Amino acid sequence: MTPVKAVPSPRKIVVFSGSGVSAESGLPTFREAGGLWRQYAWEEVASPQGWQKHPEVVLEFYNERRRLAADAQPNAAHRAIAELERDFDVVVVTQNVDDLHERAGSTRVLHVHGELVFAKGEHSGLRQRIGAAPIRMGQLCPQGSQLRPDIVWFGESIEHYDEAQAHVASAARLLVVGTSLSVFPAASLVHAAPASADKVLIAPELDGAAPQGFEWLRGKATECVPQVVARWLEAGTTSAGT
Structure with a gap:
């Protein structure tokens, strides 16, 4: 840009x-939880390495954050x-x-x-608004990439x-x-x-x-x-x- x-x-x-x-x-912060979520360190749920290791855990983490954010005022x-x-x-x-x-x-x-209310294709980078809806494994962007949270993870620009x-x-x-x-x-x-x-x-x-x-x-x-x-x-x- x-x-x-x-x-x-x-x-x-x-x-x-x-x-x-x-x-x-x-809305809870990482600091308040000691950098842990259900015994997972932030590296496990907020990094490209964590996504490659267990994407389902990462999706669960951000689905929960998205739900909490939608309920907050x-x-x-x-x-x-x-x-x-x-x-x-x-x-x-x-x-x-x-x-x-x-x-x-x-x-x-x-x-x-980044923004919780958006998802993007893992490889395409194509963004789409999802609001409060969860992201599931197998859910793809229009170009065929697995959707991931539109969040800047540790190690990303x-x-x-x-x-x-x-x-x-x-x-x-x-x-x-x-x-x-x-x-x-x-x-x-x-x-x-x-x-x-x-x-x-x-x-x-x-x-x-x-x-x-x-x-x-x-x-x-x-x-x-x-x-x-x-x-x-x-x-x-x-x-x-x-």
Whole structure:
């Protein structure tokens, strides 16, 4: 994909979200489970090697995740982020594979790690929307490839990186929420933000220090995101009226 040309814009907001936002809607994270699912390590259920070794286990894992995601509801953080579109040009860049941002009302969402509601052909790469439906062994794409989850597994290249980086580089405001900034290369996107940007990081804890230039709010996404959004909407209204 051709990268978006980065042009600084005072009305541009980029939100970079991680699993902590979805966790507040009841979706478990790998970290919470100690990196295990029914005694399988993440390498067994989220890697090309695991897929080749036992694809049926991988499909079961993602079928369960897809069902849980479909049952989950957007929370106050998702809804507040969507509300920003009332006054700003907003792009959500997310590491999450659920569709809670979209269901909350966000209209421009880049999923750098893939999407549960899509499947793709193992060899063809042909994507198709499946919603909450499970994927079964023997279920093929139109070109005859076994369907697999449309998820970026460990060892695979993330999606939309150049486009996401260009959006971050053109943002006047950057909100980072629900991520410990420990999963690379996606975490490196925050370093593309202009020095002049208003940068806010919301997380109860981090694996290291907050990136330089960020205001770090130590708290839950559902509590802190609405506060930041209200502040930015008020500032946007004030600046529009002057």
